[in-house]
Amino acid sequence: MNFFREYFIGDLIRSESDVLKQASIRLVYNIVSISVCALVVFFLIYLWKGFHYQLIKNVVIIFLFIGILYYIKGQKSITLVCHLLLFISWLNNNINIYLFDDFNFFIALLTVCNIIFAFHTLGNRAGILYSIAHFIPIMIHSLGKYSGIRLGSSQPQQLALMEVITTLVLVFFIIVYLIYHYHQAFELAKVNIRRSVEELRTAKELAEEMNRLKTNFLSNMSHEIRTPINGILGLSQVIEMETDNHEIKNYVKLQKQSGHRLLNTITSILDLSRIEAERSLLKLKVIDLNSLVRESILPLKGLAKNKRLAFSFESSSEKLQCLSDETMLYQVINNVVGNAIKFTDKGEVTITTMKRNNSHVSIAVKDTGIGISEEFLPRIFNSFEQESTGRSRSHEGSGLGLAISKKYIELLGGEILIDSKKDHGSTFEILLPAYKG
Amino acid sequence: MKRILYVEDDFINALVMQKLLKTDFDVIHALDGETCLEMLDKDKFDLILMDINLGKGKMNGVETMHQIRANPRTSNLIVITVTSYALSEDKDRFLREGFNAYIPKPVDRQILLETIHQYLD
Numbered sequence: 250m251n252f253f254r255e256y257f258i259g260d261l262i263r264s265e266s267d268v269l270k271q272a273s274i275r276l277v278y279n280i281v282s283i284s285v286c287a288l289v290v291f292f293l294i295y296l297w298k299g300f301h302y303q304l305i306k307n308v309v310i311i312f313l314f315i316g317i318l319y320y321i322k323g324q325k326s327i328t329l330v331c332h333l334l335l336f337i338s339w340l341n342n343n344i345n346i347y348l349f350d351d352f353n354f355f356i357a358l359l360t361v362c363n364i365i366f367a368f369h370t371l372g373n374r375a376g377i378l379y380s381i382a383h384f385i386p387i388m389i390h391s392l393g394k395y396s397g398i399r400l401g402s403s404q405p406q407q408l409a410l411m412e413v414i415t416t417l418v419l420v421f422f423i424i425v426y427l428i429y430h431y432h433q434a435f436e437l438a439k440v441n442i443r444r445s446v447e448e449l450r451t452a453k454e455l456a457e458e459m460n461r462l463k464t465n466f467l468s469n470m471s472h473e474i475r476t477p478i479n480g481i482l483g484l485s486q487v488i489e490m491e492t493d494n495h496e497i498k499n500y501v502k503l504q505k506q507s508g509h510r511l512l513n514t515i516t517s518i519l520d521l522s523r524i525e526a527e528r529s530l531l532k533l534k535v536i537d538l539n540s541l542v543r544e545s546i547l548p549l550k551g552l553a554k555n556k557r558l559a560f561s562f563e564s565s566s567e568k569l570q571c572l573s574d575e576t577m578l579y580q581v582i583n584n585v586v587g588n589a590i591k592f593t594d595k596g597e598v599t600i601t602t603m604k605r606n607n608s609h610v611s612i613a614v615k616d617t618g619i620g621i622s623e624e625f626l627p628r629i630f631n632s633f634e635q636e637s638t639g640r641s642r643s644h645e646g647s648g649l650g651l652a653i654s655k656k657y658i659e660l661l662g663g664e665i666l667i668d669s670k671k672d673h674g675s676t677f678e679i680l681l682p683a684y685k686g
Numbered sequence: 687m688k689r690i691l692y693v694e695d696d697f698i699n700a701l702v703m704q705k706l707l708k709t710d711f712d713v714i715h716a717l718d719g720e721t722c723l724e725m726l727d728k729d730k731f732d733l734i735l736m737d738i739n740l741g742k743g744k745m746n747g748v749e750t751m752h753q754i755r756a757n758p759r760t761s762n763l764i765v766i767t768v769t770s771y772a773l774s775e776d777k778d779r780f781l782r783e784g785f786n787a788y789i790p791k792p793v794d795r796q797i798l799l800e801t802i803h804q805y806l807d
Contacts, residue, residue, distance in 0.1 A: 438775065468773055472739065475770035476696060479791035483702030486795050491703070523773070576774050 250442030254278065257322045264325065268441060272434030273370040276427070277327045278318070280334065285314045331370045335379055338363050342383070346390050358420045360387070365427050464523065471519050475512075480506045517649035524656045531574050531660065535684050536571040539604055540609055545582040546600060557596035561588075569602055569610045570684040577657045578681075584650040585614050585665075585677050596674070605680060609663075610678050612679040621669040629667065630655045687712045688732040688806055693722045693750065694768075695741040699791075703735065706795045711802070719750035726760050732806060738769040738787070748783050755784060766807045768793060781798070 258278045262271050288311045317330055346352050358405050360383045368376030428671045464652060485505045489498060546562060553560035589598045594618025605611040621629060630651050658665050668674035690707065693716045694700045704713040714731070716722040717783075720739045734754070738747035745753075746769060754760045764786045769776070772790035780788050787801050 297700040468771070471773055475772055475791045476699065479770065480696070480698040480702060480792060482792040483699065487702060487705040490709075490795075508792070519773075656726060 253282065257282075257318050261321065261325050261327075266647055268370075268438040269431070269434050271490050272431055273331075274321075274327055276366075276430055277330055277370065278321065281321075281330070283396070285311060285318075289313065328371065331367075335363055335367055338380060339379075343386050346386060350394075352387060352390055355416050355420055356387075358424065360384075362420065362424050362427060365424070367422055369427075369431050424611050467519050467523050471516070474515050478508060478512055482512075514649065517653060521649060521653050521656065524653070524660060527637070532576070533572050533574055535570055535686065536573050536575055536578065538571055538612065538681075539564040541575065541578060542582055542600060542602055542612060545579045546586050549583065549586055549590060552587070553598060556590065556591060556594065558593055558595070559599075561597070563602075564601045565601075565603045567604065569604060570686065571610050571681045571685045573661050573681060577661060581654040582612060582677065584654050585612075585679065588650060589614050589618065589675070589677070591617040592616065604683065608683055609680045610683045611681075614678075615674065615676045617674040620671045620673050620675050621667070622671040626667065626669065630665075689714060689730070690733050690735060690802070691716055691722060691731040692735045692768075693717075693719065693740065693747065694735075694737040695739070695744075696737075699737075703793070706793070706798060710799060715785060718748070719745035719753070722750055723753055726754065726757075726763075726779075729764070733764045733766065733802060735768050735789075737765050738767060738771055738780070748780070751783070751785060765807070766801065768798075 254275075258274055263272065263276055265271050284285055288307055292304065292307045292311065295307055317333070321327055342363075345356055363383060364376065364380050367379035371379075482505060485501050485508065489499045489505075492498060492501075518590050532546065542564070543562060546560075550560060585601060586598065593616040598614070598616045601611075601613045601615070603611055604611070655665055658679060658681070663680045666678040666680065667675065668678070687710075689712045692703050692713050694703065695717060700715045701792055704715065707713050713735075714725070714729075721747045722734070722736075736747040736751055740746055740750070747769065751765050751767075754763060754765060759797060765784075766787040766789060767780050767785045768789045768791060769780070771780075775790045777790075786805065789798060789801055
């Protein structure tokens with residue numbers, strides 16, 4: 250028995266992860282295979298009794314049912330077979346009702362049986378459909394009979410008592426089996442769900458622990474790097490104070506610049522690695538966008554002035570609010586505006602805030618700088634890349650700023666849009682979900 | 687000249703601080719929290735600069751600061767932390783603990799002087 254089951258539905262059961270669907274497959278297989286067994290028994294009886302006509306009919310049906318088993322094996326699906334079985338049973342019911350004018354207790358039981366089967370194997374929608382399909386003919390027949398209309402042409406047939414008892418036992422057994430079969434599957438599914446929840450909880454705790462470790466490691470890393478850099482940069486400042494030698498003063502100044510650049514790069518790398526670990530550390534609050542922008546561009550005014558750029562902020566007249574992390578947003582605005590100044594040699598840098606449709610607020614940073622070529626545009630957010638990487642870098646920086654800004658803004662539920670043309674300047678637009686208080 | 691006690695476990699950083707501030711302040715160095723408390727018992731200082739990480743297994747800067755605050759004789763002293771813990775949330779964390787001010791490392795002489803003068807003038 251097991252051999253046949255494995256042969257016909259082994260692969261199908263293993264490919265199905267849902268315990269309830271596995272139960273349906275087993276059920277359909279059981280029905281079809283038990284039918285085949287029963288037919289074989291009848292085949293032997295007919296052979297013994299010498300009923301040739303019945304024998305031929307019997308063989309045809311056996312082949313049909315074996316064909317069904319191969320269909321399940323080949324197609325790896327029981328849907329069509331379920332419909333077929335339901336249709337046959339429905340047809341059988343209706344033949345009994347209309348042809349023999351016989352609606353009795355067994356047909357009622359069989360109808361219940363079919364409906365349960367349809368719901369379990371084919372789902373809710375098919376279940377309701379088959380319920381209606383079963384109910385309507387019975388209803389019409391009963392109403393017809395009530396109004397005295399004879400629908401069937403044959404004489405009503407009465408079953409012998411022995412047949413009644415056998416059929417009753419059989420149908421009763423089928424219904425109990427159906428319910429038992431699925432109840433067992435439900436129990437198993439319940440256990441599985443409980444186990445999955447347990448596993449998920451463990452996985453979540455593990456992930457949180459990993460995050461804690463990562464954050465700790467990065468924080469220690471940052472500490473260990475800053476301590477010696479303090480020695481290097483501190484002594485540079487001491488030398489600068491102590492010496493009157495211009496050449497040495499100049500060297501030390503360069504040394505300081507390198508030190509700061511190293512520090513910036515390391516800070517950025519750490520920031521980038523911390524973003525993932527810190528997802529849970531977001532400190533969200535309602536932010537007044539105009540005042541935050543004003544605050545974040547303040548330290549950059551000097552930079553723009555040194556390069557003789559026109560630097561202006563056009564704030565929207567209406568109040569713009571968003572739910573965001575102030576420190577992160579400050580850093581992003583600072584970075585994007587800083588870039589605009591860095592990559593613009595003459596002309597202007599303009600920052601505009603406004604409402605974009607109803608759901609978003611926008612900070613647009615427009616410059617008249619070197620712009621971004623079409624080829625580089627897709628890589629603009631990559632770490633460590635600057636457009637001039639290949640040749641000599643004309644602009645200082647690690648190329649990490651935008652990568653971080655993008656991650657931050659995504660974390661805050663927004664996006665950064667870029668509109669740029671080589672040698673014609675760029676516009677960076679930061680979009681954030683508006684706060685609706 | 688006003689006297690500053692600098693608690694720091696790294697000799698090079700202690701030297702840097704002494705030299706950076708020598709034009710304005712007299713900087714005395716304590717190697718760890720315990721030494722700092724002993725020196726405060728014997729001597730008088732106008733301000734304390736406190737590193738946070740003061741060596742493995744020793745009292746850290748936050749604990750030392752709490753001890754200083756717990757002693758009525760020194761509870762009103764200005765304690766500024768100068769630390770390499772310089773991630774975004776660290777500043778808030780240390781100010782909440784009770785430091786008067788926070789200066790991240792690497793230190794900038796200008797910021798250092800401005801911050802200290804703000805409390806001593």
